[in-house]
Amino acid sequence: NAGVTQTPKFQVLKTGQSMTLQCAQDMNHEYMSWYRQDPGMGLRLIHYSVGAGITDQGEVPNGYNVSRSTTEDFPLRLLSAAPSQTSVYFCASSRQSVRGELFFGEGSRLTVL
Amino acid sequence: GENVEQHPSTLSVQEGDSAVIKCTYSDSASNYFPWYKQELGKGSQLIIDIRSNVGEKKDQRIAVTLNKTAKHFSLHITETQPEDSAVYFCAASNPNTGNQFYFGTGTSLTVIP
Numbered sequence: 001n002a003g004v005t006q007t008p009k010f011q012v013l014k015t016g017q018s019m020t021l022q023c024a025q026d027m028n029h030e031y032m033s034w035y036r037q038d039p040g041m042g043l044r045l046i047h048y049s050v051g052a053g054i055t056d057q058g059e060v061p062n063g064y065n066v067s068r069s070t071t072e073d074f075p076l077r078l079l080s081a082a083p084s085q086t087s088v089y090f091c092a093s094s095r096q097s098v099r100g101e102l103f104f105g106e107g108s109r110l111t112v113l
Numbered sequence: 114g115e116n117v118e119q120h121p122s123t124l125s126v127q128e129g130d131s132a133v134i135k136c137t138y139s140d141s142a143s144n145y146f147p148w149y150k151q152e153l154g155k156g157s158q159l160i161i162d163i164r165s166n167v168g169e170k171k172d173q174r175i176a177v178t179l180n181k182t183a184k185h186f187s188l189h190i191t192e193t194q195p196e197d198s199a200v201y202f203c204a205a206s207n208p209n210t211g212n213q214f215y216f217g218t219g220t221s222l223t224v225i226p
Binding site for chain 1: 114119122145147149154155156157158159162202204206207208211212213214216217218219
């Protein structure tokens with residue numbers, strides 16, 4: 001059972017570089033989301049999607065882009081990385097949006113120098 | 114939007130003792146309250162949830178209570194074991210009005226053998 005798969009697990013970037021965090025789920029979930037986790041701040045929602053072709057902003061969307069071309073994939077793009085984007089990123093999916101269980105990936109630790 | 118506060122931020126208990134983590138929320142319309150457990154280096158997993166039409170729910174050693182009037186809910190873990198050591202997050206949502214979970218800032222629980 002793959003569940004939610006995130007890649008890469010670790011990444012170091014220089015300020016201004018771009019990169020994409022990949023997220024894929026094999027549970028046919030319509031709802032997918034990206035969170036960042038910072039010390040003392042819990043999980044904060046970056047972007048989410050309620051289905052293919054539909055995305056929306058969460059609490060902290062600035063500096064990030066997303067797309068949802070298929071049900072399975074929900075990549076998160078950093079166009080010009082900044083040190084403030086150093087964080088641990090989690091992708092999560094749900095069958096019932098915010099009515100039911102979120103299934104999380106194992107996280108991607110990003111450091112921006 | 115919703116604001117979820119969680120206390121304490123750290124908690125140490127002796128094995129076999131009980132642990133209680135408390136959360137408050139601001140939006141009286143929130144009606145779904147899950148608790149997630151995050152073990153080191155892993156994504157979070159749902160351990161128990163409660164909906165606003167009930168006041169308490171139990172699952173073996175874990176229970177959650179909800180006081181809608183006071184807008185707070187609590188996680189109770191009895192007979193704690195070392196494997197209960199983890200970071201615990203509470204969350205709140207209102208599926209009728211939005212597609213976001215609002216998470217607390219987390220509680221790092223250490224169970225001392």
